[in-house]
Amino acid sequence: LVYILPAIALSYLAWRLFYRRWPRLFWMLAVLLFGVSYLLIFADGRLYGLFGFHINSFVINLVTTPGGIDSLGSSGEAELVFVAIAVVLLLAPALLLLPAHWLVRHHPRSRIGFSRKLILLLVLLAVGERLAYGISRLEYYQPVLKVADAFPLYNRVRFKSLAMKLGYENKRPRSVSAGMAKGDLNYPLKPLEVVLPQKPMNMVWLVAESLRWDMLTPQIMPNTWKFAGRSLKLDQHMSGGNGTRQGLFSLMYGLYGAYWNAFLGANRGPVLLDVLKDQGYQFYMTTSASFTYPEFDRTLFAAIDAKDLHHADMSLKPWQRDIDNAGAVNRFITERDKSKPFMSFFFFESTHARYDFPDSSAIASPYLKDVNYALMSRESLKKDVGEFKNRYINASHHVDLQIGRILDTLEEQGLLENTIVVITGDHGEEFMEKGHWGHNAGFHEEQIHVPMVLHIPGRAPEEIPWLTSHMNIIPTLMPLLGGEESCGGLCRKRPRIHTCFPDLTPCRLSPEISRHRRNRWTCLMPPKAR
Incomplete structure (x- = not known):
């Protein structure tokens, strides 16, 4: 119900605006809105079942960026199956209109009472489900918390403040979060000092x-x-x-x-x-x-x-x-x-x-x-x-x-x-x-x-x-192209110089420039230089 609410809201708005003048246009629009909703729900389910994530910015970028769909390398048979599924899901709302039309014609007085009962049932189910999640979060009950991850845009209800007022102890373990710095791009942090090699590689x-x-x-x-x-x-x-x-x-x-x-x-x-x-x-x-x-x-x-x-x-x-x-x-x-x-x-x-x-x-x-x-x-x-x-x-x-x-x-x-x-x-x-x-x-x-x-x-x-x-x-590679040497690892001895290959071995901090050990030159830069 939550996932088709946009289709319900837009259909209701269209009904109020032009149903009396253009009823066929209204029904076509309603069928399209619900069909697209079903299609998105189906696609998200298949995506989550296969890859473990929902429709997100990555998926949207894949669909909207030129070359994105082509990168999937889908076969012709798969494309035909996708089209067939899409057609069925888009036509499904039209088929659902048949029993709805029959219900209205044959039981006109019962439709209001039935709708109220259905809405009340859905509200009770929604509230009960939110309570179940909130209590599970306080208890840190993993089965419920993990199942919640399967639903896109899931609204996670928390009772932390209320529980603290009632003297209830939150059993969730403490976690550490780190935020990312915000601001304009500053890259590189300082101009590079490059010496042109005699023979560039x-x-x-x-x-x-x-x-x-x-x-x-x-x-x-x-x-x-x-x-x-x-x-x-x-x-x-x-x-x-x-x-x-x-x-x-x-x-x-x-x-x-x-x-x-x-x-x-x-x-x-x-x-x-x-x-x-x-x-x-x-x-x-x-x-x-x-x-x-x-x-x-x-x-x-x-x-x-x-x-x-x-x-x-x-x-x-x-x-x-x-x-x-x-x-x-x-x-x-x-x-x-x-x-x-x-x-x-x-x-x-x-x-x-x-x-x-x-x-x-x-x-x-x-x-x-x-x-x-x-x-x-x-x-x-x-x-x-x-x-x-x-x-x-x-x-x-x-x-x-x-x-x-x-x-x-x-x-x-x-x-x-x-x-x-x-x-x-x-x-x-x-x-x-x-x-x-x-x-x-x-x-x-x-x-x-x-x-x-x-x-x-x-x-x-x-x-x-x-x-x-x-x-x-x-x-x-940068030092080999004339960039600054940032010694952090394995070096090789040459006449009068040491050529650094950073980060290929662990580096020990030391005020020394380098020292010979086991036939290798291990670069040891002072902390400030490193």
């Missing part, structure tokens, strides 16, 4: 949608695995979020993902690209999704000219887009102006649900042949999750084949000796390990643990077993 970023850490194996991603053997392989690497926006924001800015909205509103790109633009870098940014969804053109690449942002051909399947874009990146690398350094960024889409790949990339079977979102639920996924994950494995293998093509080109061009390469995922992907599918539902390892292969020219290969995150990457 190129940069290649290869980021795959929803790529979780356990896909990086010799069987699933052989090209990336082989390349990791000659690079830094960060085994316990976490994304800065469980969604694309926050994950890539933390990767490219070195800041917490919660700042995304502030930077989006300010159209502010990362300082990394400010530095590269000042040094005359060439850019080639491409995605197999869209730069408008998520809004990369207004955040990550806000400072990049539109001509350097290469959108995907959305008429192709995701796996075809990845193949075409890998070829385009290779052409840019071979045909670029060799007198200037370059940066290329490539966002793969094959590993996004519904996990797309050609038959030639299938290495895991059996796999789910089609993904029908309209009929999918967490219950149905339990029996199909193995085949569903096999689709994901095959898509990851397909992405690795394209990564291999780009790495081969860098090798053939002799560029690996002077090119920083970053291979990672924006976030992970869960397959019911913690009760959910996909991402954006929780901060479990499956949703935030991603592979990270970091190739730094001149840096010896190493497997890093300790915890790292996307926010460590920019502080690690």
